[in-house]
Amino acid sequence: MRAIQITEYGPPSVLRVAEVPDPHAGPGEIRIAVRASGLSAGDVRIRSGELRDVVTLPYRTGFDAAGVVDEIGEGVTGVRVGDEVFGATATAARGANSDYAVLAAWALKPAAWSWAEAGGAAGSVETATRAFDRLGVGDGHTVLVQGAAGGVGTVAVQLAVARGATVIGTASEHNHDLIRALGAEPTTYGAGLADRVPSEVDAVLDCAGGALPELVAIAGDPARVVTIADLSAAAHGVHLSHAASGMPGADPLALHGLAIAAALADEGRLRVPVAAEFPLAEAAAAHELSESRRAGGKIVLAN
Incomplete structure (x- = not known):
């Protein structure tokens, strides 16, 4: 083959x-x-x-x-x-x-x-589910997704909304309509992000990398931030979520999210x-x- x-x-x-x-x-x-x-x-x-x-x-x-x-x-x-x-x-x-x-x-x-x-679908669903399980994202929480227009970010936004969270998503301005359509409030990347986040944030999922100090400041605690993209995570006290076989610190796969995602899709709540x-x-x-x-x-x- x-x-x-x-x-x-x-x-x-x-x-x-x-x-x-x-x-x-x-x-x-x-x-x-x-x-x-x-x-x-x-x-x-x-x-x-x-x-x-x-x-x-x-x-x-x-x-x-x-x-x-x-x-x-x-x-x-x-x-x-x-x-x-x-x-x-x-x-x-x-x-x-x-x-x-x-x-x-x-x-x-x-x-x-x-x-x-x-x-x-499966990789994005598993990655987002793994991070949100660790962060305990649930009903009534406010979640910031950094890099919300990417392959994982677009799915993560919808899964957080399905858990009952209010979601803020960072993306380039030309992707803001996409972020709104997925159920999140969009804002732009870059310095001064804390001033553009409209409410207190309970959890942060970083899908983009390169901004961990500001994301930790927004969350108020590095334990409330998970990154899937920034290899400098340990230096900031942030968990780098990955499931690479054989690597130290790898998280268990969150494959239970697949059935949940399929059910949401059948209900028209996940694309x-x-x-x-x-x-x-x-x-x-x-x-x-x-x-x-x-x-x-x-x-x-x-x-």
């Missing part, structure tokens, strides 16, 4: 469409014929060499995907061959950007979602804004767009 693979660190041009053996579902897993899969910021960082201690090469990219079940592992119930699902791989090395992917967690694909939306969709063979162009930081929403690879 085809899979996007990295054999050396570097710019997007190091990505290759490789021919690799078909994977097979083990106990508790399913295999899908992939229709669409997501591009994550973590994969971009791994490819560039920024997170070279996380994986060994060669490395196959992709954490989340959607497709049609074609193989079911031992002990799996509640799903059949032919079902349309979305979900996540067991570890970062399983490679969802491929023709076939083995999923360790999944939910039925909501009818309201396109394949592109479903393919890019996955797709910034761009590229053929699998154009993964390098997808990484270039991600690195530009100008994509409003999730970047997806289509089969």
Whole structure:
């Protein structure tokens, strides 16, 4: 089968469409014929060499995907061959950007979602759920999402709203209408953010990086801030939330969020804004767009 693979660190041009053996579902897993899969910021960082201690090469990219079940592992119930699902791989090395992917967690694909939306959903849902579980976000809270127009941020805004929170989202001004449509109050990035936040903030999810001192000041306590994007987190007393297999401090995966997300989608309360969709063979162009930081929403690879 085809899979996007990295054999050396570097710019997007190091990505290759490789021919690799078909994977097979083990106990508790399913295999899908992939229709669409997501591009994550973590994969971009791994490819560039920024997170070279996380994986060994060669490395196959992709954490989340959607497709049609074609193989079911031992002990799996509640799903059949032919079902349309979305979900996540067991570890970062399983490679969802491929023709076939083995999923360790999944939910039925909501009818309201396109394949592109479903393919890019699981990683964002898991990441936001993991952070909000740690922060204890719930009814009546006010949450600041830094980087609210990105792939994780757009989903995080909606999941926080679904928990009963009031959400403030930072984004470039051209994305403010998107942020409002998702249920948040938009404001711009940059110095003086504390003066633009209209109310006391109970929790902060940083999806952008580069502003932790100000975000800690806004929250009033570094324990009320979680970042998924800033590797300087420890220096500011902030938790860096990640689930990279084998790395110290990795959080357990919050895969229970997938079923919740599917239910919200069926109710019309969760969508996955797709910034761009590229053929699998154009993964390098997808990484270039991600690195530009100008994509409003999730970047997806289509089969």
